[in-house]
Amino acid sequence: MSYFKVWDWDKKLRTMLRFVKLGDIFCFKLDGDRYCFGRIISKIITGHVAELFDYMSAAPEITEKKINKVKRIYSPIVIDTYGLFDKKVYKDGDWRVICHQSNFSPIDVENVYF
Numbered sequence: 001m002s003y004f005k006v007w008d009w010d011k012k013l014r015t016m017l018r019f020v021k022l023g024d025i026f027c028f029k030l031d032g033d034r035y036c037f038g039r040i041i042s043k044i045i046t047g048h049v050a051e052l053f054d055y056m057s058a059a060p061e062i063t064e065k066k067i068n069k070v071k072r073i074y075s076p077i078v079i080d081t082y083g084l085f086d087k088k089v090y091k092d093g094d095w096r097v098i099c100h101q102s103n104f105s106p107i108d109v110e111n112v113y114f
Helices: 064-069 081-086
Strands: 004-006 024-031 034-044 047-057 077-079 095-101
Touching: 004 064, 047 081, 081 095
Parallel strands: none
Antiparallel strands: 004 095, 024 034, 024 095, 034 047, 047 077
């Protein structure tokens, strides 16, 4: 049984704030030909805490196998999920939720505080 639900980049142009969940995998366009990936690991009052992966791709696609192999590139960060995923107020980038991992539980966050 797979705990991953993956959809195409064009499937969800926007994700309303109330639907952003722990375990959502997102993708954002870094520049003209590279996409970066990350995952929502916690909800906080000012947005969500996310981890960014050490994986970039020429296409906005990621597989379950790749997600299971990626590593966090640095400490988790707070992101403005309302501005990035819901209202799309940042014109320099396009951020979209492209996958959900239903059994996700954050690891290595014992010393992370916001």
